[in-house]
Amino acid sequence: xxxxxxxxxxxxxxxxxxxxxxxxxxxxxxxxxxxxxxxxxxxxxxxxxxxxxxxxxxxxxxxxxxxxxxxxxxxxxxxxxxxxxxxxxxxxxxxxxxxxxxxxxxxxxxxxxxxxxxxxxxxxxxxxxxxxxxxxxxxxxxxxxxxxxxxxxxxxxxxxxxxxxxxxxxxxxxxxxxxxxxxxxxxxxxxxxxxxxxxxxxxxxxxx
Amino acid sequence: xxxxxxxxxxxxxxxxxxxxxxxxxxxxxxxxxxxxxxxxxxxxxxxxxxxxxxxxxxxxxxxxxxxxxxxxxxxxxxxxxxxxxxxxxxxxxxxxxxxxxxxxxxxxxxxxxxxxxxxxxxxxxxxxxxxxxxxxxxxxxxxxxxxxxxxxxxxxxxxxxxxxxxxxxxxxxxxxxxxxxxxxxxxxxxxxxxxxxxxxxxxxxxxx
DNA sequence: TAGATTGTTAATCGATTAACAATC
DNA sequence: TAGATTGTTAATCGATTAACAATC
Numbered sequence: 001x002x003x004x005x006x007x008x009x010x011x012x013x014x015x016x017x018x019x020x021x022x023x024x025x026x027x028x029x030x031x032x033x034x035x036x037x038x039x040x041x042x043x044x045x046x047x048x049x050x051x052x053x054x055x056x057x058x059x060x061x062x063x064x065x066x067x068x069x070x071x072x073x074x075x076x077x078x079x080x081x082x083x084x085x086x087x088x089x090x091x092x093x094x095x096x097x098x099x100x101x102x103x104x105x106x107x108x109x110x111x112x113x114x115x116x117x118x119x120x121x122x123x124x125x126x127x128x129x130x131x132x133x134x135x136x137x138x139x140x141x142x143x144x145x146x147x148x149x150x151x152x153x154x155x156x157x158x159x160x161x162x163x164x165x166x167x168x169x170x171x172x173x174x175x176x177x178x179x180x181x182x183x184x185x186x187x188x189x190x191x192x193x194x195x196x197x198x199x200x201x202x203x204x205x206x207x208x
Numbered sequence: 209x210x211x212x213x214x215x216x217x218x219x220x221x222x223x224x225x226x227x228x229x230x231x232x233x234x235x236x237x238x239x240x241x242x243x244x245x246x247x248x249x250x251x252x253x254x255x256x257x258x259x260x261x262x263x264x265x266x267x268x269x270x271x272x273x274x275x276x277x278x279x280x281x282x283x284x285x286x287x288x289x290x291x292x293x294x295x296x297x298x299x300x301x302x303x304x305x306x307x308x309x310x311x312x313x314x315x316x317x318x319x320x321x322x323x324x325x326x327x328x329x330x331x332x333x334x335x336x337x338x339x340x341x342x343x344x345x346x347x348x349x350x351x352x353x354x355x356x357x358x359x360x361x362x363x364x365x366x367x368x369x370x371x372x373x374x375x376x377x378x379x380x381x382x383x384x385x386x387x388x389x390x391x392x393x394x395x396x397x398x399x400x401x402x403x404x405x406x407x408x409x410x411x412x413x414x415x416x
Numbered sequence: 417t418a419g420a421t422t423g424t425t426a427a428t429c430g431a432t433t434a435a436c437a438a439t440c
Numbered sequence: 441t442a443g444a445t446t447g448t449t450a451a452t453c454g455a456t457t458a459a460c461a462a463t464c
Contacts, residue, residue: 079415
């Protein structure tokens with residue numbers, strides 16, 4: 001039960017969580033079932049039950065899952081019972097948008113540090129956070145014990161910034177730069193590249 | 209050979225393409241191998257060769273792949289030999305950042321239409337594109353033959369905007385709203401939710 | 417030629433699904 | 441009780457990898 005859980009399973013848990021939040025907040029739902037949840041997400045009910053069974057027994061035969069309880073269990077599993085300190089590197093248009101994204105605060109993430117190498121950006125305040133000079137990045141992050149970083153810098157800078165972040169103790173990176181990063185095995189990386197995502201879809205579209 | 213190709217394979221092609229662009233543009237590389245490409249991407253060379261073999265024989269024994277040639281083949285496969293018209297719905301911070309993202313233009317995507325329901329946003333010009341009123345969305349998109357949309361609206365609006373986009377002829381949606389969308393089977397959807405991505409990583413982090 | 421690397425096959429590995437006893 | 445739904449098992453399905461003949 002506490003064996004090695006496939007990463008693909010871990011990847012679905014936040015999706016379940018998001019749907020459960022919606023059920024509670026938008027629809028005042030008290031209970032749900034693997035069938036209902038699966039229908040919303042386009043996932044089979046068997047898969048949802050299988051995924052959850054890696055971590056324990058959270059439902060009741062005949063009635064399904066208590067939404068609040070399942071939320072709290074998933075939050076526990078995903079280590080969301082604390083507020084994670086997050087550094088945002090890059091204060092361009094995207095960094096600016098991310099700095100103002102209110103869902104981070106609502107979901108256990110506190111973006112409390114911003115960095116940029118452009119002197120024009122340094123000193124600007126974005127959603128209450130002062131943009132600090134790039135050179136102060138390692139010291140500030142190590143000092144504050146920041147372990148998660150969001151990368152919103154150009155591709156050319158991404159790997160060297162990554163190396164410095166990792167050296168300063170960062171263990172998880174959400175990378176918006178269009179480049180594959182090289183990191184030690186104990187550092188997590190997630191990628192977000194809109195061009196890659198669009199290109200994946202055009203394959204299926206009829207060309208003009 | 210022209211059989212049904214697994215979507216997971218399609219999903220890797222843009223990643224290969226991105227690395228190949230980098231080899232040509234940043235390193236003036238003329239040829240590469242499945243081994244070299246795999247090493248950069250953290251993917252086995254066998255998998256890269258297998259993926260490519262779905263579409264043809266692009267390499268030469270002993271020497272590997274001609275980078276320019278492989279790029280052009282992948283562009284062809286992914287239907288990137290045309291410029292795709294893209295509509296951007298939502299002119300908030302994120303919409304603003306996406307409107308200014310220069311990589312779309314460089315990679316076969318032209319963001320030529322923006323929409324927002326907020327009268328304060330309507331009429332603003334973002335990177336040369338005038339934000340149009342939400343009500344004009346269907347007619348404008350259908351008229352222009354736009355088939356790809358990027359969704360940067362609040363979760364509460366996302367499904368209804370999606371329904372309208374689909375009715376207007378959109379066949380691919382890149383969704384930044386934190387909600388699972390329901391679409392007909394011939395409509396592609398890709399998701400981008402930073403909170404989901406961060407939550408996937410915190411599972412692996414030691415809590416404080 | 418010798419070395420390198422492809423494309424492909426077969427084996428392995430892993431993930432999903434169908435089915436159902438258990439039980440609320 | 442009857443109906444619903446869980447957790448789990450076994451079967452199925454699909455993806456990855458190892459290995460190698462072919463050949464540049």
